Amino acid sequence: MKISMFYIPTFFVFLHKAKFLLKTPNKKSALSEIHGVEQPETLSTLVASQIQQFRRKQPSAEELIAGILKGDKTALSRAITLVESTNPEHLAKANEVIKGCLPHANHSVRVGITGVPGVGKSTFIEAFGKYLTTIGKKVAVLAVDPSSSISHGSILGDKTRMEELVKDENAYIRPSASGDTLGGVARKTRETIILCEACGFDTIIIETVGVGQSETAVHSMVDFFLLLKISGAGDELQGIKRGIMEMADTIVINKADGDNIAKAKLAKTEFNRALHLFPAKSSGWIPKVTTCSAYEQTGIDAIWEIISEYFELVKANHYFEEKRQNQNQFWMMETINEQLKSHFYNHPNIMQLLEENKKAVQNNEISPFAAAMSLLDQYFKK
Amino acid sequence: MKISMFYIPTFFVFLHKAKFLLKTPNKKSALSEIHGVEQPETLSTLVASQIQQFRRKQPSAEELIAGILKGDKTALSRAITLVESTNPEHLAKANEVIKGCLPHANHSVRVGITGVPGVGKSTFIEAFGKYLTTIGKKVAVLAVDPSSSISHGSILGDKTRMEELVKDENAYIRPSASGDTLGGVARKTRETIILCEACGFDTIIIETVGVGQSETAVHSMVDFFLLLKISGAGDELQGIKRGIMEMADTIVINKADGDNIAKAKLAKTEFNRALHLFPAKSSGWIPKVTTCSAYEQTGIDAIWEIISEYFELVKANHYFEEKRQNQNQFWMMETINEQLKSHFYNHPNIMQLLEENKKAVQNNEISPFAAAMSLLDQYFKK
Numbered sequence: 001m002k003i004s005m006f007y008i009p010t011f012f013v014f015l016h017k018a019k020f021l022l023k024t025p026n027k028k029s030a031l032s033e034i035h036g037v038e039q040p041e042t043l044s045t046l047v048a049s050q051i052q053q054f055r056r057k058q059p060s061a062e063e064l065i066a067g068i069l070k071g072d073k074t075a076l077s078r079a080i081t082l083v084e085s086t087n088p089e090h091l092a093k094a095n096e097v098i099k100g101c102l103p104h105a106n107h108s109v110r111v112g113i114t115g116v117p118g119v120g121k122s123t124f125i126e127a128f129g130k131y132l133t134t135i136g137k138k139v140a141v142l143a144v145d146p147s148s149s150i151s152h153g154s155i156l157g158d159k160t161r162m163e164e165l166v167k168d169e170n171a172y173i174r175p176s177a178s179g180d181t182l183g184g185v186a187r188k189t190r191e192t193i194i195l196c197e198a199c200g201f202d203t204i205i206i207e208t209v210g211v212g213q214s215e216t217a218v219h220s221m222v223d224f225f226l227l228l229k230i231s232g233a234g235d236e237l238q239g240i241k242r243g244i245m246e247m248a249d250t251i252v253i254n255k256a257d258g259d260n261i262a263k264a265k266l267a268k269t270e271f272n273r274a275l276h277l278f279p280a281k282s283s284g285w286i287p288k289v290t291t292c293s294a295y296e297q298t299g300i301d302a303i304w305e306i307i308s309e310y311f312e313l314v315k316a317n318h319y320f321e322e323k324r325q326n327q328n329q330f331w332m333m334e335t336i337n338e339q340l341k342s343h344f345y346n347h348p349n350i351m352q353l354l355e356e357n358k359k360a361v362q363n364n365e366i367s368p369f370a371a372a373m374s375l376l377d378q379y380f381k382k
Numbered sequence: 383m384k385i386s387m388f389y390i391p392t393f394f395v396f397l398h399k400a401k402f403l404l405k406t407p408n409k410k411s412a413l414s415e416i417h418g419v420e421q422p423e424t425l426s427t428l429v430a431s432q433i434q435q436f437r438r439k440q441p442s443a444e445e446l447i448a449g450i451l452k453g454d455k456t457a458l459s460r461a462i463t464l465v466e467s468t469n470p471e472h473l474a475k476a477n478e479v480i481k482g483c484l485p486h487a488n489h490s491v492r493v494g495i496t497g498v499p500g501v502g503k504s505t506f507i508e509a510f511g512k513y514l515t516t517i518g519k520k521v522a523v524l525a526v527d528p529s530s531s532i533s534h535g536s537i538l539g540d541k542t543r544m545e546e547l548v549k550d551e552n553a554y555i556r557p558s559a560s561g562d563t564l565g566g567v568a569r570k571t572r573e574t575i576i577l578c579e580a581c582g583f584d585t586i587i588i589e590t591v592g593v594g595q596s597e598t599a600v601h602s603m604v605d606f607f608l609l610l611k612i613s614g615a616g617d618e619l620q621g622i623k624r625g626i627m628e629m630a631d632t633i634v635i636n637k638a639d640g641d642n643i644a645k646a647k648l649a650k651t652e653f654n655r656a657l658h659l660f661p662a663k664s665s666g667w668i669p670k671v672t673t674c675s676a677y678e679q680t681g682i683d684a685i686w687e688i689i690s691e692y693f694e695l696v697k698a699n700h701y702f703e704e705k706r707q708n709q710n711q712f713w714m715m716e717t718i719n720e721q722l723k724s725h726f727y728n729h730p731n732i733m734q735l736l737e738e739n740k741k742a743v744q745n746n747e748i749s750p751f752a753a754a755m756s757l758l759d760q761y762f763k764k
Contacts (some may be wrong), residue, residue: 095752102746187751194749245659274659277627328743328750335754340722343762361710364484367576368710369569370477372717380725 061093065100071200073172083191084177098191101198106324108197109311110204112218114244115228120254121207124228124294126162131300132203133170140201141165144189144208144218145176172201183338186217190331193221219247220327223320224310226303227251231260231267246278249287250306256291256299264291283319285310350379443475447482453582455554465573466559480573483580488706490579491693492586494600496626497610502636503589506610506676508544513682514585515552522583523547526571526590526600527558554583565720568599572713575603601629602709605702606692608685612637613649628660631669632688638673638681646673665701667692732761 059067059078067075079101082094115121129139141162165171177188193204208218219225227248245251251271256264271289281287288306292299314320344350357371366374441449441460449457461483464476497503511521523544547553559570575586590600601607609630627633633653638646653671663669670688674681696702726732739753748756 095749098749098752099747102749106746191749191751277656277659325744329740331750332739332743332754335751336726336757337719337723339754339758340726341719344718344722357714358711361714362707364488365481367477367480367484367573368713369573369717370480372714372721375718376721 061096061100064097065198068097068101068195068199069104073199076172076195076199077174079195080174080192083195084188094191098194101194105194105197108193108202108204109224109307110193110206110222111307112206112208112215112222112225113228114208114215114218114225115254117209119228119230120294121228122162124252124254124292125205125207126165127294127297127300128303129162129165129171129205130168131297131304133165133168135304137170137203138201139165139168139171139203139205140193140196140199141171141173141205141207142189142192142196143174143176144182144185144206144214172196172199181338182213182217183334186214186221187331187335190221215244215247220330223314223323224249224307226307229253229267229271230255231263245274248275249281249283249285249310250303251275251287251289252299252303253289253291254294257293257296261291267291283310283314283323284317285313344379347379350375353378443478443482446479447580450479450483450577450581451486455581458554458577458581459556461577462556462574465577466570476573480576483576487576487579490575490584490586491606491689492575492588492604493689494588494590494597494604494607495610496590496597496600496607497636499591501610501612502676503610504544506634506636506674507587507589508547509676509679509682510685511544511547511553511587512550513679513686515547515550517686519552519585520583521547521550521553521585521587522575522578522581523553523555523587523589524571524574524578525556525558526564526567526588526596554578554581563720564595564599565716568596568603569713569717572603597626597629602712605696605705606631606689608689609633611635611649611653613642613645627656630657631663631665631667631692632685633657633669633671634681634685635671635673636676639675639678643673649673665692665696665705666699667695726761729761732757735760 059075064075064079064082068079079094079097082090082097085091085094113121113125115124125141129141132139162173166173174192177185177192179185179188189206193206196204204222206218206222208214225247227244227250229251231253253264253267253271268289268291275287275289278287290299290302290306292303294300311320314323345354353375357366357375360366361368361371441457446457446461446464450461461476461479464472464479467473467476495503495507497506507523511523514521544555548555556574559567559574561567561570571588575588578586586604588600588604590596607629609626609632611633613635635646635649635653650671650673657669657671660669672681672684672688674685676682693702696705727736735757739748739757742748743750743753
């Protein structure tokens with residue numbers, strides 16, 4: 001089957017150009033300042049040959065697959081870098097690697113973790129991850145954070161904060177891929193999961209920052225969804241984003257230590273009551289609320305017990321496989337739908353007409369439906 | 383601006399054909415039974431001329447607009463029939479009529495009403511509608527019920543159940559349009575709202591059946607969303623669909639009469655507590671819970687008071703206009719996105735390839751992303 005990587009890169013190139021134009025209206029690029037300074041010829045030949053040599057050293061797809069399958073973290077990292085690349089050649093190679101890894105993937109539990117900033121996600125993941133490696137698990141920690149594309153990987157800070165886990169040979173931590181869209185970031189993370197699983201990681205933790213739609217994206221790529229909260233001065237139930245509570249398979253109240261223990265217990269009762277307001281889950285699972293202290297490393301084992309209980313249930317009633325199949329279908333469709341939209345809305349003729357039609361709709365000159373049909377007419381004509 | 387109605391009809395024709403093929407695999411149509419019986423020639427000429435005459439009598443778009451603007455319900459009904467038609471000529475005419483009505487629309491309050499079967503929606507709408515006409519309102523009752531497309535308008539039963547309201551000259555009741563997709567039904571209802579408003583109806587009630595995604599569709603076309611519930615043996619909080627409670631601007635507990643009054647009050651307390659669990663609404667409105675008896679016609683005035691209070695707030699803080707603008711934009715985009723998908727998924731080459739790729743994804747032979755890209759490649763090639 002022929003696979004074309006054509007649409008993604010053109011879209012990225014387009015965005016890149018558009019940004020550049022926006023930043024420097026009628027201005028010369030900063031690079032033009034050094035125009036006229038001749039490049040020493042010898043150096044440039046040297047650099048060129050070095051780059052060529054370096055390129056030659058890039059392992060082939062087969063080498064990467066072999067490396068990943070024997071648990072080589074360097075091969076894994078290199079393959080993930082290919083997945084995250086916007087270079088069409090890299091993406092083609094990434095696809096080959098993924099194809100080779102697919103038959104060896106899927107043997108894992110995938111746990112999504114979300115919580116607003118301040119609940120102690122990094123500390124929790126460190127404590128949780130360390131606990132898991134202690135009981136013999138191989139843990140990969142990934143992240144979906146579309147906002148990190150602005151700072152190009154500021155979430156790396158998290159990596160240094162997970163000091164213990166990052167040194168653990170049975171753990172692998174990878175910061176969030178950057179990307180212009182959540183869809184792009186999510187796609188990269190999904191493919192990274194496959195690579196990590198093929199590399200022998202049996203517990204995949206996917207962290208998200210609790211901003212906007214990223215929870216929904218993470219929810220659609222994990223088996224189990226953990227919502228991290230803290231108790232506080234009456235704010236137990238604040239900051240609950242639309243639908244997040246409904247997604248949770250367990251709510252963990254962190255920082256249940258010292259003076260906070262009583263408050264955390266109260267919060268547990270509140271959340272338990274709140275969870276009863278939601279309809280039964282199709283998994284047959286009844287969401288549980290528990291407390292822990294990531295800092296004091298208490299209550300962590302109970303969380304893993306809850307998760308294990310969940311997996312026992314959903315593997316027995318086949319919900320586990322069913323959900324994964326549905327997620328695969330969902331991601332295929334989602335990619336198609338996103339690309340169809342991106343192709344339409346970035347069509348040069350449409351961009352101008354869209355603005356005109358939006359204005360006409362706003363001024364009640366045309367109904368939203370008629371405006372849409374007029375645009376579609378233009379689009380399909382070409 | 384040229385408006386093409388090309389895509390919708392071809393899609394419907396396609397679906398129609400597909401259904402036909404499914405129903406009669408290798409079988410002759412029932413119609414072929416009477417093959418050989420000659421049609422009396424005189425009758426057919428007569429019928430043909432009658433049809434031609436009837437067609438000639440069809441009012442023009444201008445005549446329909448003029449009729450609607452002076453409050454003629456017959457003109458309104460005819461225009462709605464055009465909106466609901468799948469005939470491209472009718473749709474073109476419908477668009478002309480809508481265009482003429484648009485500058486006179488928008489002066490209304492649009493109230494969505496939902497509730498599971500058995501809460502007494504028809505009785506409630508009858509009592510509520512009658513109350514509104516009593517205080518001088520002109521009320522149009524529409525419905526969004528995609529399931530009615532199966533029985534082709536079984537919801538008409540509701541119309542006969544609203545005996546009093548249907549006879550009221552200041553009320554207009556129209557059953558749900560039929561359609562193969564929720565998107566189609568919703569589009570027709572949205573355009574019907576415009577026509578009703580231009581016809582002088584200042585209170586638009588849109589009923590939905592509480593099934594699947596139809597609430598979301600209705601929520602995106604109304605200003606105010608009313609959730610109808612009943613109290614019962616401990617089931618106050620059951621049957622709450624994902625996200626429905628969050629959409630509600632008010633929850634009305636119906637059947638608060640006789641022995642039920644105490645239970646309804648208890649349910650009110652429960653719902654009030656439940657509503658506090660949700661994040662604040664961007665309208666600035668705090669959802670209210672109230673009880674009523676549509677049967678005994680008590681508590682109806684209090685509901686209208688709540689609704690009026692809401693409109694006072696959102697008109698003062700400009701949320702009202704903002705929301706309507708957003709809804710228009712949403713519907714334009716939604717129509718475009720639905721059509722893009724429909725064009726793709728009904729493409730003859732894609733339909734076969736899609737099945738193949740779905741299978742490959744299922745068997746872990748290809749990643750969902752690679753499968754999607756391969757399909758898109760085929761699609762854009764043509």
